[in-house]
Amino acid sequence: MEEKFAPRGYSPESDLLQGKTILVTGAGDGIGRTAALTYAAHGATVLxxxxxxxxxxxxxxxxxxxxxxxxxxxxxDLLSADAAQYHTLAEGLEGTFDCLDGLLHNAALLGDMCPVENAGYQSWCDVMQVNVNAQFMLTKVLLPLLQRAPGASIVLTSSGVGRSGRAYWGSYAVSKFATEGFMQVLADELANTTQVRVNSLNPKGTNTAMRRTAYPAENPTDNPSPEDIMGVYLYLMGDDSRGVTGQAFSAR
Ligand SMILES: NC(=O)c1ccc[n+]([C@@H]2O[C@H](COP(=O)([O-])OP(=O)(O)OC[C@H]3O[C@@H](n4cnc5c(N)ncnc54)[C@H](OP(=O)(O)O)[C@@H]3O)[C@@H](O)[C@H]2O)c1
Structure with missing residues (x-):
């Protein structure tokens, strides 16, 4: 898989996202929190x-x-949400907004980090529910609103272990491979019929609670902070990436 990057030295306009409405999942902490603050700082109304x-x-x-x-x-809660909740959410948004310009799928669970033989079934299912099934349901119900925007962007958060498998990363790695697959299917499906672009993004090692859990022995500050990687998050959400679809991006 060929990885793509934001243009070298990418420097977004301060009003890049003015007038756009963007939904961010997992917006309370880590990379999602910083993405929400950054999108708002560039003019977006953030959900x-x-x-x-x-x-x-x-x-x-x-x-x-x-x-x-x-x-x-x-x-x-993307772990427990049922189909009715997704439809209610979409109806609520359709009643409030003319369109949706961006959707950042960012929320994820890490799950068990252990040999497959020792992994728990329920934990495996939970990771698939949040990291894969929730992305499908949210995308499905929000597509009509996204298709009403002049050029909407869907960004799905991947990982290095979703592009090359690694021992002990079990359900998380498999969920990120599924995320890449979903991105490719959706991008291909929408390429010729709509203005909606779909790309995946691997933030790479970033100093968040998830990273600290995955690598407890690591010095957290050896990794960039979420603020340090926002360039590519802005590039993919703003009009500078119009026409770019079906690509696997990396923050660095
Ligand atoms: N950090 C890295 O080094 C790294 C590397 C590669 C990929 N990623 C990916 O980047 C994304 C963000 O990761 P992060 O490091 O920022 O993780 P994080 O610090 O653990 O934040 C994850 C966010 O997702 C939310 N979330 C988890 N389960 C949820 C659920 N069932 N329903 C709704 N929200 C839920 C969390 O909510 P609470 O705040 O309530 O817990 C939290 O706000 C993830 O997709 C991750 O796989 C991260």
Whole structure:
């Protein structure tokens, strides 16, 4: 798989996302939190989806304090959400917004890091539910709104172990391979009929709670912070990446 990058030295305009509405999953913490703040700082109205309402409220407050457009909070646990909840969400958004310009699938579970032989079945299913099935359901119900935008962008978060398998990364790695597959299927399906582009993005090692759990012996500050990798998150969400679809991006 050939990895792509944002253009060298990419420097987005400060109003890159002005007038756009962008939904970010896992917006309460880690990379999703920083992406939400960054998109808002570049003019977007951000819809913050996550499972821990207090964290979403803190992001909401930070956006308001910074003078960003009033965000929306979508408290939703992607592990337990059923089809009816997805349809209710889509109906609610369709009643409020003319279109959806961006969808960042970012929420994920790490699951068991152990040999396949020792991995738990329920843990495996949970990872697939959040990292794969939820992406499918959310995309499916939001596609009509995305197709109403002049050029919407769907970004699916991948990982190095979703592009080359590695021992002990079990369900997480398999879920990220599925994410790459979903990206390719969707991009191909939408390429000639709509203005919706679909790409995957591997943030690579980034200093977040997930990374610290996966690599407890590592010095966390050896990795970039989420703020350091926002260039490619902006590039893929803004109009500078119009026409780019079906590609596997990497933050560095
Ligand atoms: N950090 C890295 O080095 C790295 C490397 C490669 C790929 N990635 C990918 O980058 C993305 C972001 O990772 P991160 O490092 O920022 O992880 P993180 O710090 O663990 O944040 C993940 C976010 O997803 C949310 N989430 C988890 N389960 C959820 C559920 N059932 N329903 C709704 N939201 C849920 C979490 O909510 P709570 O705040 O409530 O826990 C949290 O806000 C993930 O897709 C990850 O696989 C990260």
């Amino acid at each position: 913050l989806l996550g499972r821990t309402e207090s964290k979403l409220e803190a992001v909401y407050d930070a956006i308001e304090r910074a003078g960003g457009a009033q965000p929306g909070i979508i408290a939703m």
